[in-house]
Amino acid sequence: MRVFLGLALLLTAVTAQSAERLHLLIPAGPGGGLDSTARALGNALQAADLRSPVSYENMTGGGGGRAMAHFIETAPRQQETLLVNSTPLIVRSLQGLFPHSHHDVIPVAGLIAEFGAFVVRADSPIDSWTAFLTQLRADPAGVNVGGGSVRGSLDHIVLALALSGAGMDPRRVRYLPYDAGGKAMLALLGGEADVLSTGVGEALGYVRSGDVRILATTAPDRLPNLPDVPTLTELGVAFTFANWRGVFAAPGTPPDAVRQMEADVRAATDTDSWRQALQRYGWSPLGLYGEAFARYLDAQEIQLESTLVELGFISR
Amino acid sequence: MWEGISTGFATAFTLANVGWVLLGCMAGTIIGMLPGLGPITAIALMIPVSYSLDPASGLIMMAGVYYGAVFGGSTSAILINAPGVASTVATSFDGYPMAREGQAGRALAIAAYASFAGGTLGALALMAFAGYLAALALEFQSPEYSLLLLVAMVSVVVFADRGARVRSLVTLLIGLMLGTIGTDQLAGIPRFTLGRYDLADGLNFVLVVMATFALAEAMRMVLLDDSTPPGRVSLRELVLPRPLVRPLVPVVGRSAAVGFLTGVLPGAGATLASFFAYDLEKRVGNGTRESGVAAPEAANNAASTGSFVPLLTLGIPGSGTTAVLLGVMLSYGLQPGPRLLTEQPEIFWGVIASMYLGNLFLLALNLPLIPLLARLLNLSSSLLIPLIVAFSLVGVYLTTLNGFDLYLMLGLAVLALLLRWFDFPLAPLLLGFILSGLFEENVRRTLFIGEAGYSEILQRPAVLVLLMLLIVLCLVPLRKQGADPIERH
Amino acid sequence: MGYRLFLLTLLLTAVAYTISARMIPMDPWTAAELVNAQTLPTVYGLLLCAALAWLLIRGGQQADPPSPYRVLRVAGMLGLSVLFVLLFGRIGLWPALGGLISLSALWLGERRWLPLLGLSVLVPLTGYLGVEVLLGLYLPD
Numbered sequence: 009m010r011v012f013l014g015l016a017l018l019l020t021a022v023t024a025q026s027a028e029r030l031h032l033l034i035p036a037g038p039g040g041g042l043d044s045t046a047r048a049l050g051n052a053l054q055a056a057d058l059r060s061p062v063s064y065e066n067m068t069g070g071g072g073g074r075a076m077a078h079f080i081e082t083a084p085r086q087q088e089t090l091l092v093n094s095t096p097l098i099v100r101s102l103q104g105l106f107p108h109s110h111h112d113v114i115p116v117a118g119l120i121a122e123f124g125a126f127v128v129r130a131d132s133p134i135d136s137w138t139a140f141l142t143q144l145r146a147d148p149a150g151v152n153v154g155g156g157s158v159r160g161s162l163d164h165i166v167l168a169l170a171l172s173g174a175g176m177d178p179r180r181v182r183y184l185p186y187d188a189g190g191k192a193m194l195a196l197l198g199g200e201a202d203v204l205s206t207g208v209g210e211a212l213g214y215v216r217s218g219d220v221r222i223l224a225t226t227a228p229d230r231l232p233n234l235p236d237v238p239t240l241t242e243l244g245v246a247f248t249f250a251n252w253r254g255v256f257a258a259p260g261t262p263p264d265a266v267r268q269m270e271a272d273v274r275a276a277t278d279t280d281s282w283r284q285a286l287q288r289y290g291w292s293p294l295g296l297y298g299e300a301f302a303r304y305l306d307a308q309e310i311q312l313e314s315t316l317v318e319l320g321f322i323s324r
Numbered sequence: 325m326w327e328g329i330s331t332g333f334a335t336a337f338t339l340a341n342v343g344w345v346l347l348g349c350m351a352g353t354i355i356g357m358l359p360g361l362g363p364i365t366a367i368a369l370m371i372p373v374s375y376s377l378d379p380a381s382g383l384i385m386m387a388g389v390y391y392g393a394v395f396g397g398s399t400s401a402i403l404i405n406a407p408g409v410a411s412t413v414a415t416s417f418d419g420y421p422m423a424r425e426g427q428a429g430r431a432l433a434i435a436a437y438a439s440f441a442g443g444t445l446g447a448l449a450l451m452a453f454a455g456y457l458a459a460l461a462l463e464f465q466s467p468e469y470s471l472l473l474l475v476a477m478v479s480v481v482v483f484a485d486r487g488a489r490v491r492s493l494v495t496l497l498i499g500l501m502l503g504t505i506g507t508d509q510l511a512g513i514p515r516f517t518l519g520r521y522d523l524a525d526g527l528n529f530v531l532v533v534m535a536t537f538a539l540a541e542a543m544r545m546v547l548l549d550d551s552t553p554p555g556r557v558s559l560r561e562l563v564l565p566r567p568l569v570r571p572l573v574p575v576v577g578r579s580a581a582v583g584f585l586t587g588v589l590p591g592a593g594a595t596l597a598s599f600f601a602y603d604l605e606k607r608v609g610n611g612t613r614e615s616g617v618a619a620p621e622a623a624n625n626a627a628s629t630g631s632f633v634p635l636l637t638l639g640i641p642g643s644g645t646t647a648v649l650l651g652v653m654l655s656y657g658l659q660p661g662p663r664l665l666t667e668q669p670e671i672f673w674g675v676i677a678s679m680y681l682g683n684l685f686l687l688a689l690n691l692p693l694i695p696l697l698a699r700l701l702n703l704s705s706s707l708l709i710p711l712i713v714a715f716s717l718v719g720v721y722l723t724t725l726n727g728f729d730l731y732l733m734l735g736l737a738v739l740a741l742l743l744r745w746f747d748f749p750l751a752p753l754l755l756g757f758i759l760s761g762l763f764e765e766n767v768r769r770t771l772f773i774g775e776a777g778y779s780e781i782l783q784r785p786a787v788l789v790l791l792m793l794l795i796v797l798c799l800v801p802l803r804k805q806g807a808d809p810i811e812r813h
Numbered sequence: 814m815g816y817r818l819f820l821l822t823l824l825l826t827a828v829a830y831t832i833s834a835r836m837i838p839m840d841p842w843t844a845a846e847l848v849n850a851q852t853l854p855t856v857y858g859l860l861l862c863a864a865l866a867w868l869l870i871r872g873g874q875q876a877d878p879p880s881p882y883r884v885l886r887v888a889g890m891l892g893l894s895v896l897f898v899l900l901f902g903r904i905g906l907w908p909a910l911g912g913l914i915s916l917s918a919l920w921l922g923e924r925r926w927l928p929l930l931g932l933s934v935l936v937p938l939t940g941y942l943g944v945e946v947l948l949g950l951y952l953p954d
Contacts, residue, residue, distance in 0.1 A: 037364075037644075044651055047371070065951045066368075069726065070521030071507065077521065105514070106521070152773060158512030159842055179842075184769060185510045187761075188647070190640040194590060197638070198462040200773065213639055213659035288657035320841045358943060369948050490864050494823075497861040501830060501854065508850045511843040515850060516833065546887050546921065547879050706923035707932060710914045713894060718910060718940060721901075725952065730898040734891060741887070745879075746816055764853045771848045 030059040030269075031089040032255075034066045035075030041209075045120060045253045046092045048285035052276040059272055072097060073106035079258055080112055086258035087265060090116060090273075094253040096162055098309050102316055103160065110305050113256040114266055117273045118296035118304060120286075121250035124166040124226040125237075127204040127211045129196060130219055137224045137243050140203060141174055148180045154201025156189030156210065160321040163192075166226060166249055167205040169315050170240055173247035178319060196220065207251060208234070209290045226250070233290060252294055252308075254301060270297050328665070329451060332673020336681060341384050344377065345678050348385035349685045352392020357400065361722060362409045362530070363393035363645045371652060379656040380671045384678040386652055387632075390645060391443060391679070394594070394628050395686045398435045398621055399697055403428060404712045406538030408719065410529055410758050411594035411624035414602040416537060417751060418616030428698040429561040434614055435621045436694070437564070438576050440687045442622030445580040446587070446629030447679040454676075455665075457588045457630075458637040464589050466769040467781045471790035472589075473763040475797065476596055479603055480752045482800040488749060489801065495743060496752035502527055502736075503760020510768055522728040530723040532757050534716040535733040536750050540740035542712040545705060547741070562691055568614060575605055575615040576622040583623030587630025590642030594627035595758055629679060636660055636672055815878070817869065824865045831858030886921070893917045906952060907937035 032050055036042040043066065050062035067075040072093070079091045091113060101109035126140065134140050134151075143151055155163030164185070168178035184201055186192035189210040196204040197219060204211070204220075208231065214220040215234070222237045226249040230239060240247050255273060257266050274297055276282055286293060296304050316322045335341065348370070355366040366389050374382040394409060401407035402419035415435060422431040464472075477496060484492040505516045506526025517523040579601035586597035601623035605615045634640045639661035641647035653660050658671065665672050701708070720733050740750060774781060781787060834854035843849045893916050901909035915933035923929050944950050 037648075040647075040651065044655060047655075051375070063951055067725065068525060069724075070524035073524065074521045074726075103512075105512075105524075149775070158508070158510060160512050160840060182772070183842075184772060186769075187509050187765060188641075190647070190650070191590065194462065194634075194638065194640045195465060198465050200465040200769075213661045213663070216659065217661050217663040219661075289654055355948070361944075369950070490867055494861065494864045494868070497857050497864065500857050501861070504834075504854045504857070508843075511840065511850050513837060513839060513843065513850050515837050515854065516830070543887050543890060546890055547883050549883065703928075704923065706918055706921035707928060709890075709921060710917040711932065711936065713890065713917060714910055714914050714936065717894060717897065717913070718906070721906065722944065722950070722952075727898055727902060731895070734894055734898075738891070742819055746819055767853065768846070768848050772846060775847065 027057055027060045029088055030062045030272075031086075032062060032064050033075055033079055033086075033089055033091045034064060035068070035072035035091070035093060037066055037068050041122075042092050042094060042253065044285075044289060045291075048282065048289075049092075049119065049255070049273070049276060052279045052282040052285070053272060055281040056276055056279045058275055070106060071100055073100070073108075076106060076108045076113075079256075080108055083258040083260050087261050089258060090255040090269060091258070092253065092255055095251040095308070096157075098305065098312055099161060099165065099316070102309070102313050103322055110256070110309070113259060114261060115301040115305060116255045116257050116266065116270050116298065117277075118252045118254040118294040118301040119273075119277065120253040120291045121294040122207045122209055122253070122291065123231070124163075124170075124249055124251070125206055125208045125211050126167075126170070126223040126225075127196065127206060127214075127220050128202070128223060129199070130221050132202065132221070134203060134223070135221075137238070137240070140223055141171075141176065144171075144176060144181060149182060151203065152182050152184045152201050153203045153205055154184045154186060154192045154195050155205045156186055156192040158185050158187075159183055160316070160319065161185075162251060163205045165312065165315055165319070168319055169247055169249060169311075170224075170226065170245060172315075172318070173240065173245040193220075208292075212290045227292075231292065249311075250292075250294065252296075252304070254294070254296075267298075273297075328669035328673045329677070331670045332675075332677040335380050335670045335674030336384060336677035341381050341674070341678065342681060344381045344385040345388045345682045346685050348388025349392040349395075349682050349689060352389035352394075353396040353686065353689055355389075356393030356396030356408065358719075358722075361393075361719075362397060363390050364648055365723075366390070366393040367645060367648045367652070371655075374652060375655075379653075379658055379668075380674045382656060383649075383653065383658075383671060383675050386649060387675050387678060388682045388685075390649065391625065391628055391682060392686060394625060395436075395439050395443075395690060398439065399432065399690075400538075400715075402431050402435060402617070403697060403700060404538055404708075404715065405541040406712070406716060406719070407533055408530065410533070411598050411627065412620070413533060413537075413595070413751070413754050413758075414598040414620035415617060415624075417602060417620075418613040420541075422613055422617065423698075423701060428701055429694055430564070430614075431617050432694045432698060433562045433564060433691070434572070434617045436687055436690045438572070438579075438618040438621040439625045440683050441576045442580045442583060442625035443629055443683040443686075444680060445577070445622075446584050446626035447676060447683070449580075449584045449626070450629055450632060450676050450679075451673075454633055454637055457633045460585075461588055461590060461634045461638060461640070461642075463784075463786055466766045466773065467784065468786045468790060469589075469766040470763065470770050471787060471794060472596070473759050473766065475790060475794055476599060477752075477755065477759060477763070478794060478797045480599070480755050482797055483603055483607055484749065484752075488747075491748045492752045495748050495750060496756040498743075499753035499756025499758075500760045500763075501756075502532065502753075503757045504764070509761055509765040520728075522726060522732075526761070527732065527757070528720070528724050528729065529758065531720045531729050531733050532736065533754060534720050535736035536740035536753060538712055538716040539733065539737035540744060540750075542709050542716075543737060543741045544744055545709055547745075549705075562694060571610060571612070572615060572618050575609055575618050578604065578609075579619040579622040580626040583626035584630040586623070587627025587642075588633045590631075590634045590640055593631050593642055594624045597623040597627035597630075599755060625683075632675070636664060636675070639664075820865055820869050824862060824869070827858055827861040827865060831855055831862065834858055889920050890917055893920065907941045910940065911937040 032046045034043050034046045053059040128134050157163050164183050171178045195201040224240050227239050228248045352366050355361050370389050397409040398412045398415045401412040401416040405416050405420040407413045407416050419431045481492045507514050582601045583597035587593040598620035601619040605619040631642045634642050635646045641650045837851050897909050897913040911933040918929050
């Protein structure tokens with residue numbers, strides 16, 4: 009009986025009509041970073057009574073390509089929908105893995121920035137970014153750098169960008185891909201990988217428990233929750249990078265409707281519900297809206313394209 | 325530790341939390357029985373409910389949803405040969421033939437009791453050894469995985485009847501090949517996708533299992549005009565006779581141990597566990613059908629308990645389901661990992677303590693349903709077959725929400741029907757498909773690391789043990805004496 | 814389909830698979846690896862060819878071919894399933910499911926109207942209420 013009670017409560021909660029509805033299309037399965045971003049945003053929108061009801065649709069397939077294609081093909085029916093996406097959108101469209109890019113949808117808001125981190129075990133002989141570089145120069149085959157995604161994807165690209173910023177040939181580094189961040193962390197803890205290229209959030213819990221250490225982050229400034237960890241810029245590498253997560257409107261959505269969605273999302277990020285979510289997951293706010301977000305994406309596209317060419321993943 | 329355990333019991337046995345365990349188990353069982361909705365969907369669907377709870381109650385409920393769905397998944401495996409979760413595939417090998425012979429009630433009852441025993445033994449082991457087992461999970465790296473998966477695949481071929489070894493190899497390879505469709509796990513290259521997104525993530529497990537097991541079986545029934553023998557199941561059949569139970573006790577014990585240890589390994593834990601336990605009983609044990617149902621069920625439930633070890637102690641999800649659970653924990657602001665045990669012992673031990681209660685509830689929930697569910701098989705085949713076809717098509721659609729997958733599924737079902745018609749066993753096909761990606765990924769990483777020198781890899785104790793096991797397995801076919809043929813799917 | 818013809822078809826598929834495995838495009842990093850994106854698929858393909866060739870040469874048992882009438886029944890079931898997939902996008906998942914159940918039961922010789930209609934209505938209705946209403950799953954249209 010309690011199932012029905014709980015669900016009935018839930019149904020009444022979402023059907024209390026007072027604001028416009030919003031649908032969030034998530035190009036990934038439940039439980040991951042994109043899904044939690046979407047649900048945190050939806051909760052904030054509903055808590056502040058900005059949008060109600062908020063519905064969610066998880067559409068997996070083609071590394072996000074199916075959701076993107078669906079969103080664009082059915083655009084006339086998606087005027088009340090926001091597509092959640094993140095940096096791999098740019099990487100995959102540059103690699104030609106799907107035909108659409110961020111130019112085909114309307115950037116509404118960049119919500120979260122996750123910075124890259126280079127992580128080692130707490131007892132690793134590699135105890136600083138400089139030691140890492142020295143080790144790589146001396147014996148590039150002796151260092152395995154793990155990452156939570158395939159070769160040529162984000163963790164690898166960030167590693168390559170950081171190393172070429174430090175004046176090294178990124179093609180000589182051995183990158184060991186794992187199919188999820190957690191598996192890569194296990195490989196680091198178990199000793200199969202010597203250094204891990206990952207997101208700050210993925211490593212934070214292990215830093216707190218004293219199992220790992222972060223050599224450097226790709227943030228522009230030191231992070232408030234990691235005051236002792238240097239940034240790459242401090243270490244003389246002129247390179248910052250953020251994996252953004254943001255929302256997009258369907259092509260052809262009337263400008264007024266887009267502006268309204270932008271205003272609602274902006275207001276939602278100024279709620280306690282959203283701030284709590286940032287705190288819980290250890291996310292950094294990005295806070296870019298409309299045109300500013302679009303320019304940010306264009307700049308990142310140029311940065312990523314040159315790296316992918318240099319690494320040999322795409323030919324210009 | 326004892327202090328932690330007693331806090332855990334105190335947390336789990338409050339009235340509210342007992343209620344949440346019950347709710348979780350009920351929701352999990354019901355959702356797990358629906359076509360295509362396995363533990364992952366069950367947990368994801370309950371996420372909104374969990375938002376309103378405090379972390380301990382929320383996780384206790386979610387754990388209940390998880391093992392409730394695993395418990396519920398074996399029902400369709402036994403009744404209509406449609407295992408909805410990879411870890412119940414091995415249950416259908418002997419469970420479905422039993423149901424075809426009018427023993428559906430008995431098979432379901434054995435599955436329920438074995439699941440209960442496996443889950444409870446798993447929870448006991450989790451309580452006793454969680455800390456030490458984290459070390460085992462760390463010990464298992466790419467070389468160990470490659471060898472373990474190779475052991476699983478070689479044993480499915482060498483343990484087939486003497487005449488069917490090559491046929492098992494053929495279907496194993498077809499399964500492995502089906503598993504290579506999609507984006508390469510290491511290099512991100514699309515393979516055999518014919519340029520379609522629908523294939524870029526590879527074939528869905530539910531699709532392959534529904535096509536090759538449920539749908540192909542329904543089509544075979546049409547082809548043979550196979551009518552089900554009537555079997556009435558009364559509540560009395562749920563009480564198993566003592567001579568039947570006695571030999572099953574050691575089976576369940578062994579299988580739970582195998583299952584728990586395999587489940588601790590992140591990766592295909594529960595599935596591997598059920599296959600290993602099944603093979604073990606068929607080879608080493610007495611080989612009865614009853615033990616063929618009890619072994620995989622005890623093993624997969626012990627394994628799903630075991631999969632909480634890497635999740636709770638290392639913060640690393642070993643399966644898709646535990647990955648969603650990790651998401652739930654993060655949304656509570658909990659960081660699973662070594663510090664959870666010291667900082668929030670009431671959550672760590674509370675979840676584990678609630679599992680005893682949950683397993684008891686599951687048994688009480690599932691037993692009365694058995695006569696009801698088994699009555700499904702009394703339908704005439706002209707009604708039962710359309711229902712199986714509908715169940716499998718909708719199940720796959722609800723999993724992937726992609727119409728293209730249904731065509732793929734029908735095509736695969738035709739292939740599976742032909743394979744069965746010509747006496748090829750289908751179990752190796754599923755095993756190959758399930759393990760394909762994991763195997764390739766680990767082999768390639770092992771050799772990538774090996775480029776720097778193999779001597780280091782060969783010094784690892786687990787590698788040596790597995791290598792020896794592999795050599796012994798390869799010698800099995802050379803044995804002269806003809807083993808009695810074992811019936812397999 | 815005869816046993817040898819089936820084996821031959823599988824063999825041809827295996828050959829085609831192996832050839833297309835050799836043509837998987839690779840980036841320079843992957844191509845330089847000892848075991849790369851092409852290696853294991855090629856191994857699987859070659860092993861399968863060998864196993865099938867062995868079965869073909871050895872010959873072996875021949876299952877009795879099913880009667881054309883039975884094959885027709887299976888083909889009809891497959892046809893109805895394809896019809897279901899073609900139609901559910903247009904008329905909705907649950908109505909199409911009701912159609913599939915009733916038509917295939919008719920095809921298989923069910924003539925009792927009450928259970929036939931009852932199941933064709935009750936099963937989709939339960940599905941709709943359970944999945945869409947109670948669980949609130951979103952099905953794309």
